[in-house]
Amino acid sequence: MDFAGAYSSSNLIYLLQGFAVTLKVAIVAIVLSFIFGCILGILRYAKIPVVSHVVALVVEVIRNLPLILIIFFTYFALPEIGIKMSVTMAAIAALTVFESAMIAEIVRGGLNSIPKGQIEAARSSGLSYIQTLWYIILPQALKKMIPPLVSQFISLLKDTSLAIIISLPELLHNAKGVYSGESGAKYIIPILLLAGFMYFIVNYLLSILARRLEKRLDPDRSAAKQLANTTENLL
Template structure:
């Protein structure tokens, strides 16, 4: 192993360049999948005749497919019907499609966790269904969604590495380029350790952010969880 050679300024710059692509693709996919996933989740929750069952079918099919298959389909199959995309666009599209279905289930679960009595009370006070959903149900459901949403976003960031199969110049692609180059096998462990460290730092920061958001938005629940954890440790 040659840590000094592997961590040369040129190699680190190349890794950081790949990591920048990873973060860019992940950020765009997170924003798009959150917006689309929220819409799909609300449509499933609303139980609209015909539309909701169709959305449910699409979500169930998508979330039970391997992400790597969706990536292959987006990059290799869609051009056959005239929808050719760049590597970056294909990766973002595939991740967005897959993660939207996951987030849709998180949103639907969060909405279902709110007691139905609140909807009835809001409707009886004169609020329309959309107003009830927007002002009463969604704000409460969001508090319950934060931990699983952040967990899904972390998974999305890690899943960007699967785009190496279509040669997206992300972190692992560039890492592979380094240890397949002049350094050879003596660079493999140092370079992969550095890549793992980069993933860990960002994902750990996201998990800290999730805990702080949960504590701020739902302090009672966070305090209860802390009490449970403390009790378990004492036992």
């Protein structure tokens, strides 16, 4: 192992460039998949005739496909029907499609967790279905959705590494470029350790952010969870 050679300024800059691409793809895919996932989840929850069934079918099909197949299809198959995208756009599109289906289920589960009595009370007070959904159900459901949503976003960030198969110049792609050279055998462990550390830092920060948001939005639930964890540790 050659840590000094592996961590030369040129190698570090090359890795950081790849990490910047990873973060760019992840952030754009997170924003888009959250938007589309919320729309699909709400459509499933609303149980609109035909529409909800079609959305449910699409979501279930996508959720049960491997992400790597969706990436392949987006980059290699879509050009056959005239839809051509750059490597970066193909990666973002594939991740957005896959993660939207995952988030749709999280949103639907969060909405279904709200007691039906609250919906009936809101409707009886004169609120429309849309108003009830927007002002009563969604704010409460969001508090319950934060942990699984952040967990899904962390998975999305890690899944960007699968785009190496279409040569997206992300972190692992550039890491492979560093240790594939003449001195590669001495660089493999140092480079992969550094790449793993970069992933860990971002994901750990996301986890901290999720805990803080959960405490701020639902302090009672957060305190109860903390008490339960303390009790479990004592036992």
